[in-house]
Amino acid sequence: MTTWSAVASADWRLSTLRVLKVAALLALLVAVPPLADNPFITTVFISALMFGLLGAIYDLMLGYAGLINFGYAGFMAAGAYGSALAWFHYGVNPWFGLLIGGAITAVLGFLTGVISLRIKGLYLALMTFFVGEALRFSISNTPDYTRGMLGLTVAPFPDMLGISFSRSNLLAYYFTLLLLGAVIMMAMWTLVRSKIGVAFKALREDELATESLGLNATHYKLLNFTIASFLTGVIGGFYAHYLGILSPSPEEFGVPRTVEVLTITYVGGRGSLWGSLFAGFLLIGFQEYFRGLGPIRLLLFGILLIIVMLFARRGIAGLKKYVW
């Protein structure tokens, strides 16, 4: 065998290996919940997957375009309440509600992007923080419409294709989320590998340089934020109909929630969608499974974030070469 063909076949072997690994993980995702046949396991998987997706979406903003949304929980609330209220007040079919949640959140994202055009970095984080808080407080201050802190009860998904979506059939919810997640991940993956994705990365590196190259930074900032917001809203809508009850408390839609997602993205590695997905799955899966441990789990979250900031700045994605 010539050197060239040896290299080529090694390369081929490497990428087949990678495909096999991905397939194996996917197989686990698909097989474990139904095989385990344990509602607790299924809820753990649902939460883990949900937060994995949220982490990846968050990374689309943070890791790829350098936009830090510290009011992210408020955006989740927009999607959740958007879909829930559409059903509650106007009888909208929850399946359609997902799109409504997405649309409302997309508008929120767009508007937020518009008012923060000139703002970057830490200041953007603070600006989005107050936007998120303003939204959350608005929800809790309008109990006549949103039921505020009393809690809004939300219907489950209606049966579809002969499958029951009552909340006792958790597997249905899981696979819906899996399907949704696959579509979302594929969409984001395609986006970041396209020319638009290159523009996002340029935005992250140096906004000034981006402008000088003739790219309209504003344009891409808005695009990124709006898309990410739409996707967040869809997940938010799913969350509403899955959980069945919404309340605008800080733990649900305030700082603690945003910090959870932010930590996932940092631990997973900024700039790596799969890293964030993986980290979210791992961290929230762990947290939900060991629910009995109480605050110690969150304590570990905090420690993890500190460790990542000091010692492992590229997150799990940086450690990839050792394990993957």
Next chain:
Amino acid sequence: MTLEVRDLVVGYVKEVPILRGVTLTAADGLVTVIIGPNGAGKSTLLKTVYGYLKPSRGTVLHDGREIAQIGPKNMLREGIAYLMQGHSVFPRMSVEENLELGVWIFRGNREAKQRAFSEIYQRYPRLAEKRHTLAGSLSGGEQRMLEIARLTMTGPKTLLLDEPSVGLMPKLVDEVYEEIGRLKKRRFTILVVDQNVKKSIEIADYVYVLKLGENSHHGPQAEFKERLPEIIREWL
């Protein structure tokens, strides 16, 4: 106090050295000038002498003492003062407060502080007049005077001047160099880096030329005064 630099190798990033083995001597009581094209590493040299950068090889000796590792905050005590490139006044503090910080290392010693203050106000009456003005609202030339005055308050023996005339109008450039001339008369050991080759060579006793991080020619001032045009042409 003689300042010596021997075989200095320095870079902001280890793999990319800016200075590649520079050697020079700033003799006691004389004005030594370093000239060279852009990017030669002249400012980097001064920063390293003052401890902002640690050399990966070579030594810096002040009066025979090794000072490369002691760090910038210990330099005034060692007797070396540094005029940074660009603005170095504290803009939102008054002239007097700036001067107070000039004698920071004298804190606790009221007499030394008093003496330093009365001396500085004698020497620089314009600063005395404006003692309560915010340093940031002084003109460019006045700020430079404040910086130079602040430099000398603790009685250092050696001065490092990094681009003392940059950004100033020609008339002010003359004023700054008049001041440097006065410092020369007071027998400070002075090491100057300046883009303004003409003015700096005028007051020099000895001249070093630095190119691409390495020594080029060097010699007493007289040698350089005539050869100036051809030296500069070499750089272009």
Next chain:
Amino acid sequence: MDLAMYTDPSVLTEILLQGLVRGSMYALMASGLSLIFGILGVNNFAHGELFMIGSYTMFFIVATLQLPFVAGLVAAALVLFLVGMLIERGLIEQLRKRAGRDWLLDSFVLTIGLMILLQNLALVVFGSNRLGIPEMVSGSLIIGSIIISYERLIILAVAALTVLLLWAFIRFTAPGKAIRATAQNPEAALALGIDTMRVHTYTFGLGAALAGLSGALLISIFPAYPTVGLQPIVKSVAVVILGGLGYVPGAIVAGLLLGVIEAFAYFTMSAGWQNVLTAALVVLIMIFRPYGLFSSAKGERP
């Protein structure tokens, strides 16, 4: 909303007074944060947790050890001074050595991690019970139809005194000048022999002490419990942005202003909306006057 109410001077005075009390709380809480941001460039999101530690210290000293209130205040300040220095040396300084160009954002995220850690550490160690102390002094001052509790007046007095001392310290003392010099030009400060690393450490300690003092002082309003820091940090960040990030006098004035604005809002709108108002104000300021209320349009401070 009865507009006639506004022309009643005693109503106005009462609102103003309540606003100033509330504002003095905000000013005290935010001054430490502003100081830390101005000198170290760290938007310390764990500031609320430093407040929390102050609350717990106060409870411990006064309720458990039965010592006088003043002892609690002093203890809280001292404990947080030490804790602050430890945090700066152990975490902030470590990050500084390793950080790239995104210092503002990276240090912010580090403090977020610290916030979660401290909140949940408190939860693990102390549980979620709210540990409160009834007021230091009971009774109220009554002038005409205006009623202000003595407790609030003491809070106002201590906050005002502390803020005044802080201002004097920074403005007139030698260490205060060293702190300002380090903020304005750290390289020049270093060249003059100032130990900028030590300045960072002491300044963080000072900022933390101010947060701890707030927590201790306000314990009759904010009892000690693990997440008590959430409201203070949000208000403090709002105040710091309104006053101009890193500009301590700005934070103090902005704190008072916000207190008064919120008092009026509380009076006219239902309770929850003052938070929306504050948030909206901050967003507006960030759009139109990103350097705070007290900067000129160019963004330079007076």
